[in-house]
Amino acid sequence: MADVRNGIATRAGAMILAPVGWLANLFDAPLRMLQRRTGSNGMAVFFLAPNMLVFGIFVLFPLVINILYSMTGGGALFLGDRTFVGADQYGRLFSCGSYLDPKSCTEDLFWIAVWNTLVFVVLQVAMMVAVALVTALVLNRELRARSFWRAVFFFPVLLSPVVVGLIWRWILQRQGLLNLMVFEAGGTPVNWLVERSWAFTATIMVSVWAHVGFYSLILLAGLQAIPKDLYEAAEMDGTRPLRVFWRITLPLLAPNLLVVLVLTLIRAVQIFDEVYVLTGGGPGTSTLFLTQYIYEVGFASMLRNPGLASAASILMGAVLVVLTLIQLGIARRNEQRGKMR
Amino acid sequence: MSRVAEFLFRRRGGASWHWTDVFTWFWLIGGLIVMFGPALWLVNSSFKTPAALAEFPPTVLPYVTAEAIVEGYEEPLQLFEVRNDDGSVRVLAEVRRLGTIAQMVDPANPGAIIRVNIRNRTPKRSIAFALDNYVQPFLAFDFFLYLRNSVFVTVVATLITLLTNSMAAFALSKYNFRGRSAVMMLIVATLMVPLSVILVPLYSVISAMGLFNSLWGVILPTVATPTGVFMLRQYMLTIPDELIEAARMDKASEWQIYWRIILPLTAPALAVLAIFSVVWRWNDFLWPLIVLSRKEVYTLQVGLNTYAGQLNVQWHYILAMTVVTMIPVVLVFIFLQRFITTGIAGSGLK
């Protein structure tokens, strides 16, 4: 049954691809000529080129400009109209009485946001990876109505962050659905969004809820790529399910797990919309995260300070780059320990 | 029934429930409630009137206060359940309310006015779907124009994304060339750049290229997503190099190796990226909002957001349209997720 349906999907895919395939074949002759000139390895440049071109124009170049931005001051928007101030913006971010106490800093909110973000990232990434992994493992089993279950977990990803924030605010607010249920169950309602620790937990839970389908899907694709005969071998070796997971699944999932780890980390640092709608950074400043700070400084207040916002974002980016490079470094070491097959 | 159960609850081993089976079902049912519950509620809410939406505590289903036409009164009157002193309950229609006293009539016997303290009455409510939430936006805005724009952006951006990203990922996973790790690092490093950070410079670029108020201005900046390259590359690492070698022996050009060998074997990851790309582009909002300020080129999300004002957000329309705009993506998801099936890359080898 599932076979048949997959067959249909495959055939439909093939039908869609047929004309594309024909087009692709047209490319072949000129590309062969190119290949004759560049050699097999030289074709790497060709394969990279389109992506890198778009990437350069629309990502890299603006990024470089952004670095310049961070060295200017004033409210003007375009680089040409702005005053060069050197490292002043960075100086402002770093001017603190004591680095241990955010309150002693000129930009106290920046440091509060940094701290909040840090705690959030650690907790959220751990939670996200764990939940995504478990979900992927569960969805990877031979389930009936597989596409339904996949859709269930993926569904929230389809919602815009604003709607996500809104739904959960309705659920979590003082008179929300959750308290209604708590009340019906005989408990005392909690003001989830006004209590510091609950609000912080809520941001983590909601962001996991909203994005876990995304990462589960990546992991699911990775899981399905693990050759089945290895599981059979493990079964013959009398391996218990948990051990199969630790010793077979996890190592072989490593490349995809790395994707998930890097992406969750980056996206955790960049969390914004849903939190903005859900808690708005409150109570107090306890869920004020870096991007909200940047947004407030650079966009929300009518007197924008794009220079300061850029400086903050570049600091944030720099930290992320370092973290990611560490992750990649570890991964590369593993990769080099031997091509797998 | 038992066949249904058997169908649903197929288990790992044979006869008995392994703990992994128990856990699986725990997770699935839990997921159904936690993941799907709020979403269902969203759908329900999209049928609520603005008043019902603002209501505390919220109701699960869309309710409105029941009304009845009562003889002698022009307008329909609201119905209430009134608790009498003796504890019995009857349904009355409210004529008017003065302070804490409501003047009511029995709809069956509209002659006599009954005075009721408002504490003793609760509105009688019935389920009703505020279809207006759906109908109005269709009438008020150019739904089909926006739909066309959205579809164009989504399809074109996704196709370009899949093509360029997979090409780059192929180069980065299966070739050894100088600077490969540098390029990889660069790509991953730029993953961290949130759009809002490069918004202004990017705007200048788009503006300089004359892509302002053009759908291409929405499409192009998004197609080089580092996420896609990174994800595909990691997946391609798991494809055995021997297959490429075999193709080289078969005199396949590098392009054909990419097209005929790598792409099909990356299908699961491509499906994932396609799903993501469709979802992203379809739901994209911030960037199109910046690039598109003319309604001929609005996408659905941008159109939808005209309901977000300064002081007031018309959530009932936004929710309804959210539900409508979600339908195509759900269908796309259901179609594409089928390609996330058992990877077969290993089965060509001994």
Add this chain to the structure above:
Amino acid sequence: MSQITLTGVSRAFGKVGVLHDINLDILDGELIVFVGPSGCGKSTLLRLIAGLDRPTGGSIAIDGKDVTTVPAADRGLAMVFQSYALYPHMSVRQNLAFGLENARMARAEIDARIAEAARMLEIAPYLDRRPGQLSGGQRQRVAIGRAIVRNPTAFLLDEPLSNLDAELRISTRAELAALHERLSATMVYVTHDQIEAMTLADRIVVLRAGRIEQIGTPLDLYNHPANLFVAGFIGAPRMNFLPVKVAPGGTGRSSLTLDGSAGFEIDGNVSAANGDVTLGLRPHHISLADAGKGDIAARVALVEALGSETIVHTRTSGGQTMLAVVAGQYPVASGDTVDLKFDTSHLHLFDDTGQRIAVR
């Protein structure tokens, strides 16, 4: 300790039936070999016994207990996969240790067993490599090693020696035999190598297109093949077949007439419908004689000199291809005309349905 009983087992992939009604009783401590043409269902049968796959019909019992639905991990068998299925992310040592660690064996014991297996299979120098860094034969040996370190009560081996060189193959074969002896483990062994099958097996099961054709001891199958298929399949080069007419001959004898040319008489009575039978004669039982001195004249088509013996491919005047194996390096060249001489004490007869005809 492991008696495996298959009762009416069948397996189909979709509409394609691959195994049909397999009934087989593998005795405790027996070494049984599955042979059969490529694609006949040997690996599938092995996987069913292992529990990696479920039969679509019939049942499997181990030691009398029905295990048809028992998962592989709980059947306590060890298997060498035709595709090796080595864990690519583990070193050879880890590959070998994995199953033992699962059983919570003490480290020292694990090391000892790995060392023993490594010695046996000559893989000690590669213990710290990953499978991807090994040659094909080395991988295969690791796959064998992974099974034998576990000292299980039953082994399932799917063409375990196919990628080894002759010398290693012989020594490994001997080690497996010794292991079988020492552990008195049941072994189910799939091979395409005639020598392996003949020397190792207690009994051989000949499969063909998902059905069992014959079960018996090696020499049984060699000397008394039940039908044309088994006769052709067991023994290399394969048996020569010739259509002959049979008629009663002298007392207690029958006379066989080759089409066209002369016939000869054999001991025993043969009864066959309208006298048409197939004569089977192994190449080893045909010798070359000078022209006129043999039973049938033939022309040499191809000579394969193996050093120790020479395979002579000939074509008879009747157009049949007949192979003869002669010891040593026989001085004959293609194009020569020779006479073939049959060793009539070793001939086999089959009726028109391909079944063996007993010669009484």
Add this chain to the structure above:
Amino acid sequence: MSQITLTGVSRAFGKVGVLHDINLDILDGELIVFVGPSGCGKSTLLRLIAGLDRPTGGSIAIDGKDVTTVPAADRGLAMVFQSYALYPHMSVRQNLAFGLENARMARAEIDARIAEAARMLEIAPYLDRRPGQLSGGQRQRVAIGRAIVRNPTAFLLDEPLSNLDAELRISTRAELAALHERLSATMVYVTHDQIEAMTLADRIVVLRAGRIEQIGTPLDLYNHPANLFVAGFIGAPRMNFLPVKVAPGGTGRSSLTLDGSAGFEIDGNVSAANGDVTLGLRPHHISLADAGKGDIAARVALVEALGSETIVHTRTSGGQTMLAVVAGQYPVASGDTVDLKFDTSHLHLFDDTGQRIAVR
């Protein structure tokens, strides 16, 4: 059209040298077979010739043109991988067609070639299956098919028949030989099967630990192995080796003394440092005789009955293991005492460095 010349080729993985200074000239249209123990570097050498790997030293030329850095796709060779490397997402038919489509061949021609290959390899029923749905042997045949449909000028085959049953192996071997004949294609063939090597090869290259030990025609290697290694490696079961003392005997003769027991004389002069040499004698050249009638007494340790011949493992009083192969089913059982009789016309002598000693 394809002459392949290797000059001083070496290959190392990291610090591990796998091939050392390989010099080899493969003639146009020649069928050359690589043999050697598992892990000796055969596949690596094949991959270097194919261009899938670059040598760390030396150069490779095809038809006199240096191709050391030419990519695989441009060398015009076809290869059967030891691991098959079938395209898992394509049906068998597509797997076969892929190379032809790359050459922009007409559809009809492609179909014809596929049909021909399918017939040859008996895979016609599976043309629309994916590799994952095939048995091991079927996959291997597809791998062969993928190479042969291309009619290339040179083939590289890495153990192409290892997973086929005897019958199919023989027929495929014959098809390959015919193909070789028809296309006059150069073939480089790796195998562990002695019979394949002996019957197919124009020349055999014996490799050992990354070095060439001997190159020669099959019978050359069989009859005149250059050293102990080749002598032991070529021929199955392997040659028996015995330490003997040599001394001049009668005119033009030498006398050999087995340790402890009696000796015998052979034709020819043998010179060796302090008279210690190794005697090599193939099992086929040892026969069993009644006690007292042979050259040396031994005790039967194991009897392997293959049907067509019987391998008798014996242990001499000196403690050496000696194998004898006797034709047919010989009535002997382990524990029996027998006398071994040497066929002295076929013995080999090696000096203490293992090199062959010519007997003049």
Add this chain to the structure above:
Amino acid sequence: GDVRVMWYSDGVEGEVIQDLLNRFMKDNPGINVILDNVAYKVVQEQLPVELEAGRGPDIARVTNIKELADHWLDLTPVIADPAYWQTNFGDQFDWMRPDGSKIIPGFMTQITLTGSFVNKTLFEQAGVPIPADTATWDEWIDAAGKVQQSQQLNAAFAIDRSGHRISAANISYGANYIGGDRLPAPIDAGTKAFAEKLVNWVADGRMNKEIWVSASGTTYRAGADDFINGQIAYYYSGSWQVANLASKIGKNFDWVATGSPCGTAACTGMPGGAALVAIKYTKTASEVGKVMDFLGREDIVREFTERTLFLPAHKGVLAGKIDYKTDDENVKASLEAFLKASGKIAPNAAALPAWKWGTPVYGALVTRISQVMAGELKLDEAFARIDEDIKAQVAEASK
């Protein structure tokens, strides 16, 4: 030619204006007016970028009119009767042009005024009389507090989380934001006095904690939902809520607007609103003039006002009778109340819309005061921070 109008909506005004424009186009066949309905976010975030790049629509409805004042077109040469405009809209021109300039950039489509709403039913049920027009903030909150007690409410009252909202009260207590050189003055006793009250009201549970505490920075949060659900007795927001409240409260209870409570210095609300301005970079200035002329016509403004339930800026309309198109008595009464309150705007409040540093002051106020409410800062620290924040922003913007 084409005239593009960028327009955002809080309610039905998008439909109303489209309606009016259709009428205009029928009368002026040569002019094609395209109404681009956009999200408020576009006006707020994209339009400035576009303007800075020297582009944009021809006409836009904006709220940050002062900050972007450099980009507005002087309509004087293209409108039929500049004097009409001066008379009827002149009071607000300073809100939308650079200091010292004399141009006519456009007109206010809507005046807003902050003010309060009372749940009459709750007050009645509690038996608490509704305080008089002249009641102070303290008196109002006390009264609401009594209602809270008697009716077991979660809170007595709420104020929208916005610096703009509390500025009205600050000014009532004597605050003045504008210092010498028209730069921000350090915050004064008036502001401090009201801020302290606010913090105390949160602490004693009378002010709804959720609105202010459960957000940070300048995030805007309205308290309307609590009021709509009868969870609070008193709500301080502004005139724009009238339509919203009307539609969602329906017949659930009686409510009314009551202007702004008094402080020690005044009883003022804060004026504000959205303006329709023409943009300098237009290529069809004369057509733009025609459109603006049409939309500024007294009858058109009146119709727009009546249908949208807005407060008009047009002197003539204000002088006449406005017949709001609603049959909700609460609405009519409330709009009357706001119209009345607009007469009582203190000069300090009236000056703010035309002052370019208003936004940073509002932002700093709300950011820091809510931190005090959440217990993260002491009041003194907060006041010091507010001054610093404002100073930093001014310094940055002056670079």
